[in-house]
Amino acid sequence: MELATEHLERYRAIIPEWEAFLESLQHPLPTVLWTNTLRITPEELVAILREEGIAVTPLPWYPGAFRVQSEHPSPGTTWAYFAGLFHIQEEVSLLPPYLLQPKPNERILDLCAAPGNKTAQIAVMMGNTGTVVANDHNRHRVGAIRAVVDRLGLINVSILVSDGTSFSPRNGTFDRVLVDVPCSCEGTSRKTPTVLAQCSLHFSQRLAKRQLLLLKRAVEVCRPGGIIAYSTCTYAPEENEMVVDQVLQLFPEQLEILPITLPNFTFSPGLTAWQGHELNRNLRHTLRVYPHQNDTGGFYVALLRKRQ
């Protein structure tokens, strides 16, 4: 299927190796899965998958996660999947929980949680202890979170339906907050080629208003000293650095950007200027991922600390 890549032209100046980028968009995404270490070890899972005719290779940067080499049979139709031994998730969307580094017994908020992949990842990283609040404003999408939680056996997750922009402060504060906001999803075009047809500068600007409100609320419910991960699956600076830049201006004394280090994974620094707008210089410490860099989708992550 021919991609409507004209819209992406406006990123030509910021995306390295432009031709390689465009070429990578023509290929479907590899399937990636991660071990439910509450139930099984990665080594045991590899052995089971091999018996099911599924060859995998380990991701170099994420312990217990694997890239599927053979798509037949589909991993999601195996008994091991139904038994909750692993979960299937796009590689690049593993980034925000991995960088957030949730610890056992902490209290974590996933503000825009549906369909629950990152919630599950966080819950497992916490060893099924403490509290993960999976919030989403869309009641119809929350069923997907429940299915993931039940299959993987996650007893540390509560699911909430509420508008994240007005998430109640009565729910207390959180050690870490993930804000994986609704976005224009440009970075998912390898999975959903039609997504680019809906993208426009106006669309991104409209989404950015809600994204800012979500990030602002995340800052408000994060405890002093806590960490916030802001992420999107889009290339649009209006939805990425410019949203983070605005929240830094709203909370100049309270927030700092944490540098991101990620061995064995290629990424580009965040932008510090875009179309005549000068942005916070520390935004260079945020992370941009383009599909051709690691054979993934596109993504953006910023890590913020709320000062004591």
Next chain:
Amino acid sequence: MKFRPEQFQRWQPCPPDILAPLLQYLHRRFDLPLDLLQQYQWLQQNLKTLALTHPAHQPPQKPEPMAIGIPALKLGGKIPKITSAAARFFGTAATKHVVELPDRSALQSYLAVARFPLSMDDCIQCTEAGVVIVRYRGIPIGTGFLKLDSPDTPILQSQFSK
């Protein structure tokens, strides 16, 4: 059994006088250690369901959560029924009323929610008909209903749920 409406408080811990016999039942039926079952918090999800959560879990207050932890025990029938999620959660610790699917054919039948015969060798300590925990290669995948009408050929009705 189920909660009487006047007893019920959504997402509050199950009262000890109601919980104790339920955990005793799980202990008797599946030989699940009582101290294992008591490690967790059992919450009232609705009149007919108990949910299982971590004891240190601090659920949000407003609005009321749609779900907390996993649904674990159904109370609507004459006897409580362990859910698929709880069977997968506790199933490796069970040593009684457990079915080990012997081969891929049995596994396929189970995943197809079929009714199929087993041999008694596949049934671990299955002394009574009723709900069993179903495992494959020692890994719990759900529940089934075991019929023991013929002592040589037990029949398993799959209750597989994705």
